[in-house]
Amino acid sequence: MKILIVYTTRHGCTEKCAEKLRGRLNGEVDIVNLKSAGSPTLSDYETVLIGGSIHVGQVQKKIRAFCLDHEAELKQKTLGLFLCCMEEGKKAQEQFDAAFSKALRAHAAAQGLFGGEFDFSRMNFLERKIVKKVAGVEGSVSRISEEAIERFAADLVRNLPEG
Numbered sequence: 001m002k003i004l005i006v007y008t009t010r011h012g013c014t015e016k017c018a019e020k021l022r023g024r025l026n027g028e029v030d031i032v033n034l035k036s037a038g039s040p041t042l043s044d045y046e047t048v049l050i051g052g053s054i055h056v057g058q059v060q061k062k063i064r065a066f067c068l069d070h071e072a073e074l075k076q077k078t079l080g081l082f083l084c085c086m087e088e089g090k091k092a093q094e095q096f097d098a099a100f101s102k103a104l105r106a107h108a109a110a111q112g113l114f115g116g117e118f119d120f121s122r123m124n125f126l127e128r129k130i131v132k133k134v135a136g137v138e139g140s141v142s143r144i145s146e147e148a149i150e151r152f153a154a155d156l157v158r159n160l161p162e163g
């Protein structure tokens with residue numbers, strides 16, 4: 001049973017979460033960064049997990065395009081969808097719902113909001129300015145939810161096909 005995790009990241013948080021998730025799954029897990037690698041061959045995998053992050057209200061275009069281009073095939077897989085962002089609660093859920101289509105959300109065996117990080121060391125001048133103004137923080141913060149990652153992995157394992 002092969003698992004694929006595809007993700008995009010701007011400052012490394014989603015990549016970190018993809019690795020954390022891999023650590024909680026058994027079997028062969030490949031991780032592909034959609035930005036640096038080409039689009040993977042989905043027919044090689046029974047399970048596909050897709051992760052992106054939110055910047056100024058939007059998930060990365062590459063995630064959106066990947067989901068749109070492969071929607072029919074993704075609906076034949078065991079599917080997981082996750083998102084990194086710093087908003088919480090209702091706002092985070094709205095961002096999640098806007099990031100992934102209704103059809104994919106309805107099909108997904110696992111969905112997760114994994115929290116996020118503000119990593120000032122990796123932001124450019126403008127990003128720092130936006131984050132200081134909008135979020136009111138002056139330095140790096142990490143709010144990755146290990147609990148959400150664990151719950152996602154448990155939901156997924158419960159829904160994996162036998163064998």
Ligand SMILES: Cc1cc2nc3c(=O)[nH]c(=O)nc-3n(C[C@H](O)[C@H](O)[C@H](O)COP(=O)(O)O)c2cc1C
Binds near residue numbers: 015054084086095130
């Ligand atoms: C310029 C900027 C804008 C952001 N805008 C949002 C936002 O609109 N909503 C939100 O929930 N988080 C926002 N965030 C927080 C990111 O989602 C968070 O930093 C996330 O961990 C980034 O993951 P990545 O490093 O994998 O891209 C923003 C972060 C930056 C730097």
